[in-house]
Amino acid sequence: MSSNAVHSEPNESQIADGVAPILELGGITKKFPGVVALSDVSLRLYPGQVTALIGENGAGKSTIVKILTGIYQPDSGDMKLNGTIVRFPTAHHASDAGVTAIHQETVLFDELSVAENIFIGHAPKTRTGLIDLAEMNRRAQELLTGIDAEIDPTVKLRELGIANKHLVAIARALSIDARIVIMDEPTAALSHKEIQELYELVGQLRDQGKAILFISHKFDEIFQIADRYTVFRDGQFVGEGHIADVDENALVQMMVGRSVDQIFPHRETHQGEEILRVSDYCHPTEFEDISFTLRKGEILGFYGLVGAGRSEFMQSLFGITRPSKGVVRIEGEIAAIDSPARAVAAGIVYVPEDRGKQGTIIGLPIFENITLPSLDRTSKRGFIRLAEEFSLARTYAERLDLRAASLDQDVGNLSGGNQQKVVIAKWLATRPRVIILDEPTKGIDIGSKAAVHEFMAELAAQGLAVIMVSSEIPEILGMSDRVIVMREGRIVAEVENEQLTPESLVRHAAGIAESVH
Amino acid sequence: MSITATNRSIPDRLGSPAQRYLKSWESLLLLVAVFVFLLNSLASPYFLDAWNLSDATFNFTEKAMIAFAMALLIISGEIDLSVASIIALASTAMGAAIQFGAGTPEIVAIGLSVGLICGAFNGALVTGLGLPSIVVTIGTMSLFRGISYIVLGDKAYTGYPASFSFFGQGYVWWVISFELVLFFVLAIIYGVVLHKTNFGRAVFAIGNNPVGAMFSGIRVARVKFILFLSTGLMASVAAICLTSRLGSTRPSIAVGWELEVVTMVVLGGVNILGGSGSIPGVVIAAFVMGLVTFGLGLLNVPGIVMSIVIGMLLIGVIALPRMWQQFAEKRSA
Numbered sequence: 113m114s115s116n117a118v119h120s121e122p123n124e125s126q127i128a129d130g131v132a133p134i135l136e137l138g139g140i141t142k143k144f145p146g147v148v149a150l151s152d153v154s155l156r157l158y159p160g161q162v163t164a165l166i167g168e169n170g171a172g173k174s175t176i177v178k179i180l181t182g183i184y185q186p187d188s189g190d191m192k193l194n195g196t197i198v199r200f201p202t203a204h205h206a207s208d209a210g211v212t213a214i215h216q217e218t219v220l221f222d223e224l225s226v227a228e229n230i231f232i233g234h235a236p237k238t239r240t241g242l243i244d245l246a247e248m249n250r251r252a253q254e255l256l257t258g259i260d261a262e263i264d265p266t267v268k269l270r271e272l273g274i275a276n277k278h279l280v281a282i283a284r285a286l287s288i289d290a291r292i293v294i295m296d297e298p299t300a301a302l303s304h305k306e307i308q309e310l311y312e313l314v315g316q317l318r319d320q321g322k323a324i325l326f327i328s329h330k331f332d333e334i335f336q337i338a339d340r341y342t343v344f345r346d347g348q349f350v351g352e353g354h355i356a357d358v359d360e361n362a363l364v365q366m367m368v369g370r371s372v373d374q375i376f377p378h379r380e381t382h383q384g385e386e387i388l389r390v391s392d393y394c395h396p397t398e399f400e401d402i403s404f405t406l407r408k409g410e411i412l413g414f415y416g417l418v419g420a421g422r423s424e425f426m427q428s429l430f431g432i433t434r435p436s437k438g439v440v441r442i443e444g445e446i447a448a449i450d451s452p453a454r455a456v457a458a459g460i461v462y463v464p465e466d467r468g469k470q471g472t473i474i475g476l477p478i479f480e481n482i483t484l485p486s487l488d489r490t491s492k493r494g495f496i497r498l499a500e501e502f503s504l505a506r507t508y509a510e511r512l513d514l515r516a517a518s519l520d521q522d523v524g525n526l527s528g529g530n531q532q533k534v535v536i537a538k539w540l541a542t543r544p545r546v547i548i549l550d551e552p553t554k555g556i557d558i559g560s561k562a563a564v565h566e567f568m569a570e571l572a573a574q575g576l577a578v579i580m581v582s583s584e585i586p587e588i589l590g591m592s593d594r595v596i597v598m599r600e601g602r603i604v605a606e607v608e609n610e611q612l613t614p615e616s617l618v619r620h621a622a623g624i625a626e627s628v629h
Numbered sequence: 630m631s632i633t634a635t636n637r638s639i640p641d642r643l644g645s646p647a648q649r650y651l652k653s654w655e656s657l658l659l660l661v662a663v664f665v666f667l668l669n670s671l672a673s674p675y676f677l678d679a680w681n682l683s684d685a686t687f688n689f690t691e692k693a694m695i696a697f698a699m700a701l702l703i704i705s706g707e708i709d710l711s712v713a714s715i716i717a718l719a720s721t722a723m724g725a726a727i728q729f730g731a732g733t734p735e736i737v738a739i740g741l742s743v744g745l746i747c748g749a750f751n752g753a754l755v756t757g758l759g760l761p762s763i764v765v766t767i768g769t770m771s772l773f774r775g776i777s778y779i780v781l782g783d784k785a786y787t788g789y790p791a792s793f794s795f796f797g798q799g800y801v802w803w804v805i806s807f808e809l810v811l812f813f814v815l816a817i818i819y820g821v822v823l824h825k826t827n828f829g830r831a832v833f834a835i836g837n838n839p840v841g842a843m844f845s846g847i848r849v850a851r852v853k854f855i856l857f858l859s860t861g862l863m864a865s866v867a868a869i870c871l872t873s874r875l876g877s878t879r880p881s882i883a884v885g886w887e888l889e890v891v892t893m894v895v896l897g898g899v900n901i902l903g904g905s906g907s908i909p910g911v912v913i914a915a916f917v918m919g920l921v922t923f924g925l926g927l928l929n930v931p932g933i934v935m936s937i938v939i940g941m942l943l944i945g946v947i948a949l950p951r952m953w954q955q956f957a958e959k960r961s962a
Binding site: 430432451452453455456462464469470471472473474475476479480484485487488491494495496502506509510514516517518519520521538 | 638639640641642643825826827828829830833834836837838840841842843844845846847848904905
């Protein structure tokens with residue numbers, strides 16, 4: 113459907129244009145059970161240049177960061193530092209080689225002082241081998257002054273805001289004389305002014321000859337500070353080049369353009385009457401003014417970037433967090449949902465994104481996971497009846513084509529896809545009216561993915577109203593009747609599926625003005 | 630973990646019930662119990678005597694009553710270290726009631742109320758304010774017993790009515806004491822609640838994953854609050870039995886019992902981190918601990934040595950299966 117031939121092969125001229133890459137990754141593949149996170153990707157970082165790494169959620173960006181910082185080991189492929197092959201078996205090796213990362217949520221230590229955070233692992237020592245506090249504080253002060261950060265090195269880190277924590281992380285990068293600095297969405301939680309200051313700092317680091325890998329979803333900042341770009345899609349390398357040679361449209365196309373090898377079930381929608389109406393849902397920090405309606409038999413997609421407030425809103429609808437304002441009506445009647453138990457009673461169920469923590473109860477067998485919210489139905493006067501439980505669990509496990517050795521097996525021993533089937537089975541067994549699926553196919557294998565999609569279509573056909581939160585564009589386009597796009601906690605677009613293109617979705621989500629081709 | 634069966638029917642369970650029981654913690658403990666029993670009967674000629682054995686049960690019945698409730702609490706991921714202090718406070722309240730001329734029914738009602746109030750206090754602090762139960766109950770451990778000390782100082786309450794002595798000294802039939810009967814009745818009640826009701830299922834779910842349980846529509850705070858109430862109540866039941874058996878109340882009553890109760894629960898196979906365990910396991914653990922202390926008592930072993938033996942027993946029973954597992958893994962590797 114699109115031309116992904118723009119820069120599909122990195123050509124030699126790009127490597128040879130003046131500087132040699134300081135770090136070069138080639139043929140990197142990383143597999144997890146059931147998923148290929150990275151498949152034969154390459155990445156080059158140049159000294160004194162900012163390289164932007166661009167890709168959708170799930171494109172493999174964080175996996176490559178973890179490989180660069182020694183947290184994951186690639187299954188194959190090699191890494192060259194200044195032309196010599198290196199391996200980072202631990203985070204310590206990466207740090208010794210001069211690689212440092214500044215994350216979305218900075219991995220620093222809240223209870224230690226700023227100076228201790230900067231020098232942890234390589235603190236200046238006195239002759240007796242103890243930490244030289246005075247020297248450490250003095251050098252921390254020097255580093256902080258060097259980046260114009262007005263931070264007292266002796267205060268505890270937790271007293272600082274997120275912007276200042278980033279500055280501490282940068283000071284730390286300077287203290288270990290990092291040659292390669294990875295910034296993973298550093299501006300996600302910063303104010304406009306703080307972002308500008310960070311850009312200046314990035315410029316300073318670049319001028320000092322450091323190679324910077326800058327991961328961001330925001331196109332304006334990519335064009336403002338990056339020198340080069342690299343695009344990943346679905347764990348594969350799509351292209352790289354100079355930022356001056358491309359425009360937003362070209363980047364968006366590289367990001368989303370894909371071979372349509374995923375087949376979605378064909379659906380004919382028979383939408384019934386309205387079942388859910390949400391009005392003016394607000395939360396002090398996460399989302400604002402969410403209003404929409406949902407019909408029986410409809411699949412409503414929620415698209416947005418990570419942090420757009422979609423999951424937060426859904427969890428509020430499910431009674432986990434309370435909204436500051438807003439009304440939910442189910443079949444026209446106001447439903448007071450202040451706990452998940454109430455939500456389930458009202459017929460709203462939620463399949464969470466975080467399967468391990470929120471979805472399944474690892475340690476309990478499959479059948480107990482499935483029957484947990486339906487125990488009132490399988491039991492008699494509060495006493496459990498195992499035969500009823502097994503029969504209910506079996507009904508839904510088989511409908512979802514669950515692959516398991518026995519229903520008595522610990523749910524933790526199942527693959528991600530089968531765990532997801534257990535979670536969906538659990539909720540279907542409650543006979544809900546509205547099912548919310550939050551990233552239903554994240555991290556599960558292709559086969560289970562298709563099964564989940566097919567099942568979703570079947571549910572809608574049977575008149576269930578489905579809300580699907582997804583960051584995967586093909587899934588959104590392939591499954592939804594209607595799509596709501598959220599950005600920064602607000603609904604920014606509501607579009608019928610026929611009028612959607614991958615490009616327009618990305619533009620709405622990232623807040624890029626519609627441009628003429 | 631996928632299997633390639635074309636017949637898509639998934640079996641309910643794998644292996645026969647007998648196989649599962651053989652591999653269980655309870656069967657290992659039962660072996661230990663039998664071993665201790667045999668050792669005792671060989672070591673002391675006085676051991677195999679009906680009345681002596683009956684006396685031996687008093688070593689564990691009161692603690693075990695608390696242990697049943699504590700087992701559920703620990704399975705849910707919480708703990709209550711204030712139980713021995715609840716005994717002290719409940720016993721003090723009962724002793725004070727006699728001074729105002731209360732009869733046996735009133736004394737019992739007061740004792741049980743104190744237990745429920747203490748349990749509610751712990752539960753409210755843990756579930757209402759979200760404080761860690763280990764900290765809360767270490768605090769209330771000092772608080773409850775502290776009140777006892779303020780009220781009693783170095784004095785003691787005595788003069789319990791004759792009818793009150795039945796709870797700790799009465800026999801239902803021949804050598805079968807009231808306490809032993811109560812122990813079995815409570816074991817059955819707690820066993821049924823934990824293993825055969827929706828409430829028990831919720832306890833296991835919460836212990837394995839409180840967030841997941843909440844996301845499954847379980848009212849986590851309510852379940853935990855009830856468990857604290859039940860633990861407080863069982864502590865006061867134990868207080869009634871113990872006070873009745875001793876016939877007096879001192880503020881130092883049942884000092885250190887909280888650790889013996891927790892030891893019994895853990896020895897019974899309850900995971901101290903929550904999520905798994907069984908009441909039959911706790912019942913057998915109660916017998917093991919009772920038999921060991923009684924056997925050592927017959928041999929005139931001093932109390933200090935007894936606590937060393939109990940400590941070793943706990944570590945040994947818990948470490949052995951783990952060591953065996955590591956040994957087996959090494960051999961197969």
